[in-house]
Amino acid sequence: MEFILYLVLIIFFTKVAGDLSVRIGQPAVLGKLIVGIILGPAVLGWIGNSSFIDELSEIGVLLLMFIAGLETDLDQLKKNWKSAFAVAVGGIILPFIGGYSAAIAFGFGQNYALFFGVIFCATSVSISVQVLKEMNKLNSREGTTILGAAVIDDVLVVILLAVMMSLVGTGNDISIPLLIGKKALFFIVTFLAGWYVVPKVMKWMAPLRVTEAVISAALFICFGFAYFAESLQMAGIIGAFAAGIAISQTNYKHTVEEKVEPIAYSIFVPVFFVSIGLNVSFEGLGQQWGFLIVITIIACVTKLLGGWLGARLTGFNSKSSLIIGSGMVSRGEVALIIASTGLQAGLLLPQYFTSIVIMVILTTLVTPPLLKMFFKDKVDQALAGK
Template sequence: MSFLGLWKACNGGKRVEFILELMLIILCTKLAGDLSVRLGQPAVLGKLLAGIALGPAVLGWVSQGGFIDQAAEIGVLLLMFIAGLETDLEQMRRNWQSAFAVAVAGIIVPFAGGYAAGIVFGLSTTASLFLGVVLSATSVSISVQVLKDMNRLNSREGTTILGAAVLDDVLVVVLLAVMMSAFGTGADISIGALIGKKALFFAVVIAVGWLVVPRVLKWLAPLKVTEAVVSAALVICFAFAYFAEELQMAGIIGAFAAGIAIAQTEFKKTVEEKIEPIAYSLFVPVFFVSIGLNVSFAGIGEQWLFLLVVSVVACITKLAGGWFGARVTGFDGRSSLLIGAGMVSRGEVALIIATMGLQGGLVLPNYYTPIIIAVIVTTLVTPPLLKQFAKDRPAKQFN
């Protein structure tokens, strides 16, 4: 019996297992992040690799489910909430055209690439189209952390990536709904109703963020309890995230919108200073590790070529689409590459879509694992790509 198994057996098994897993996650992500920085790479890369090492693919010390999944969900919500707090709303308004172009091109090119790859490997038209949808997704949470570490989150490039990611989420969900309606189990999906929900979401969060959020914070701030303002901010964050999920938006978009809303109030600095220690000491490390837990090498030997091709197509097409969208809206070549790199990570968004496709019969089980690993590959290559394209450029060039 391994040391880990013996420790669990002596201490109540499942009852305390999550305590040991949490200890390992915090320790290993911090050490791996530090090592990554010493090797000239973003800390996020080390944390993601720590997740793969701790998960079933290598050591098997941390498993999915229960507390880990729930803490990871809180982690990504807090990460995007902090990104919203730090976002320059005026900068985002100025770059909306670039964000739109990057989002659209960043969907069209990967969708075409994914469909072509599926056809080449003999997948059905339906499965090939679905592969295109998976590769069209973008999860900006990893890019947010890298940009934040490099002090680029409020740059023109950073706000363009954030805006494009929000639009990408809307467009990909609509595209997925069309697929599920036409070929999968979701034949009763109304595309008009889905688009209406998206419009309702943005209308409500804008109105609530402008009119309600400042009043709620001012009302709760004087409460004679500890950390009243921070507690109120978390209530708003999770309420926005829940509302987003109810309207078939990603919860991270709701959390991001909540952060932007609070950033327009006098409580921004207080909330930011109090939330960051909570997020980065506990929940965000669990989120990074949770991505690596999806990696499994079982059965990959038979699909190694498919995995290789899809991984390359996923990275190149998203980079090219983002580059094109940025280039045609006035960015120089290096900045366009930076924006394209920021869109490469598919992360948890694509993982969710792939799982939905498996459940809906849009992807064959033997192709599911290679697709999941390809998604993880895009997440792993994003930090070093961003680091490379931002290398040796003074900060003023990003403003």
């Protein structure tokens, strides 16, 4: 029954920490992330990593991105697709150069340095989504650009990873055209299913004489899209996000929103936030503190500047560009997956894995305050201009 105790601790402390975080002027998600570090192996050790936590957190992040899709203004997303593409590209080029250069400076070999650059390119906006949602900015021009850029970034980084693993000869027989074909297939099938199939499934399942038929239909679609995405080597969160957008175009949007949020935010999303902190461990760092500080600064600055540059080049002012850049800083679970892949393939030295994990956590922790600060600056500037 240990998992029951884990749930007790997670539910109670994430709510208390979230409230305290809001009271000191920070997004609630920041307090929830810190709770994971405190309750986990790094500090108190009350909660350990387990398959139970991993599976619940996976559901949590899928539901979080599903809700983001439900609440996304599709017209705004279409309007900002050029900016989203530019932000994604800028958020890959600069971090890759920064990560590669840092690795070379610390004496890494060429192949290790190239892979290091790939790790820096990853972006996971699940935390940014929660912050934007808390501030009611998810449908702002900046918010939709961040979401669009995250989808493009995921596609480009996976292709870049495949190219890298093929070039350095790790024994992975990866067909680049096949990989790109899978991405194209995902978007084609998702678009067609979202346009034609999803409305019919919702209309057919909603009248079924069973309890909560509408939300059951929505979750069936959400997890189905996520599984399809994973099967084509896309992140499951992209599939969940696409499912949310598809359902948002039906008459069941508001009903699904009202039903899914209590499910997500009572258990699954808090477990996801805590699970991020559980990855922190200071064992094995040894003399790597300087290395950790340098790569964390480079990871944050290059992603921020890359996103800022992409936004500026496509018509955003400096303040809005900073918001978009800060929303792309968090590496989250995407970078952890890439790092684990590299570790297994021999492209990441085992002694540096812990530093990479902590760097990923730190980029995730710094994102909520950055978003809050830059949005506040923009509001203050707007008020001062009146």
